[in-house]
Amino acid sequence: DIQMTQSPSSLSASVGDTVTITCRASQGISNFLAWFQQKPGKAPKSLIYAASSLQSGVPSKFSGSASRIDFTLTISNLQPEDSATYYCQQYDSYPITFGQGTRLEIK
Amino acid sequence: EVQLVESGGVVVQPGGSLRLSCAASGFKFDEFTMHWVRQPPGKGLEWVSLISWGSDYRHYGDSVKGRFTISRDNKKNSLELQMNSLTTEDTGLYYCVRGDGYILTDWGQGTLVTVSS
Numbered sequence: 001d002i003q004m005t006q007s008p009s010s011l012s013a014s015v016g017d018t019v020t021i022t023c024r025a026s027q028g029i030s031n032f033l034a035w036f037q038q039k040p041g042k043a044p045k046s047l048i049y050a051a052s053s054l055q056s057g058v059p060s061k062f063s064g065s066a067s068r069i070d071f072t073l074t075i076s077n078l079q080p081e082d083s084a085t086y087y088c089q090q091y092d093s094y095p096i097t098f099g100q101g102t103r104l105e106i107k
Numbered sequence: 108e109v110q111l112v113e114s115g116g117v118v119v120q121p122g123g124s125l126r127l128s129c130a131a132s133g134f135k136f137d138e139f140t141m142h143w144v145r146q147p148p149g150k151g152l153e154w155v156s157l158i159s160w161g162s163d164y165r166h167y168g169d170s171v172k173g174r175f176t177i178s179r180d181n182k183k184n185s186l187e188l189q190m191n192s193l194t195t196e197d198t199g200l201y202y203c204v205r206g207d208g209y210i211l212t213d214w215g216q217g218t219l220v221t222v223s224s
Contacts, residue, residue: 001169034210036152043202043214044144044152055212087152091209095168096142096154 002026002090006099014107018076021102023088025069032092035064035073038101039084047086048073080106109133111203111215118221123193127218129186129203137161137181140206143188146217147199156188157206170196193222 003026013019023033031051036044046055051066061076075082083106088099115127129141143155156167156177165177176189186203200217 032209036211038152043216045214046210046212049207049210049212089152089154089211091211094166096157096209098152098154101151 001095002029002093002097004088004090004097004099006086006088006102008102009100010103010105012105012107013078015078015080017078018074019078019104021073021075021086021088021104023071023073023099025071025090025092028069029090029092031066032090033064033066033071034089034091035062036087036089037084038087044087075104078106082106109205109213111205111213113201113203113215113218116201116218116220118223119193120224121194121222123222124189124191125193125220127188127190127201127220129215131184131186131203131205134205136179136184140208141177141179141186142204142206142211143177143186144202144204144211144214145197145199145220146202147196150199153199155201157209158186190220193220195222198222 005024007022033051035048038044048064052064063074065072085101085103087101110132112130142157158165158177174192179186202217203215204211205213
């Protein structure tokens with residue numbers, strides 16, 4: 001199975017900051033990588049697919065990039081509503097696997 | 108508007124069985140792959156299973172293979188998950204998710220399964 005390792009596991013940032021979350025795959029997955037946002041008590045929301053393509057309706061403050069087995073999610077101009085846990089997920093091969101999540105706190 | 112409403116989550120004893128359902132609306136159900144994803148309390152997401160639009164292929168996560176069966180009824184716009192030989196490790200919130208192929212796009216609110224004696 002492909003392991004997805006996210007870092008950091010948690011981070012704290014201020015309103016207006018830009019943060020980057022990293023996800024590393026245990027083997028090559030091309031660009032078959034998605035990102036999700038989950039707020040407490042809510043279902044996950046799909047943000048990005050194919051490593052860098054925004055899902056419909058997702059604001060451009062979210063962006064994704066890829067470099068071989070390393071993927072990043074960047075969130076700019078942080079606002080209080082961006083406080084959530086973010087997950088990466090590979091869909092290159094079965095079983096589909098998720099990273100362990102990164103908890104983002106807005107100070 | 109895409110709507111996915113899960114049901115069937117209850118408290119069940121270890122070794123028991125349970126059948127989850129998902130009622131879909133707001134889109135042409137028979138054109139989309141569907142998935143189940145689960146989340147143990149306070150933990151991360153785990154992909155469980157997917158079924159193609161025509162039920163031609165189905166795939167399962169390692170931890171549920173041989174115990175869970177995914178199915179769909181395109182005439183009723185419904186997705187189901189039959190879960191057998193349940194263990195405490197199967198406790199969690201089960202989400203029904205619409206897929207664009209393997210890409211997860213729209214999520215339901217989940218139904219809670221608790222396996223406990």
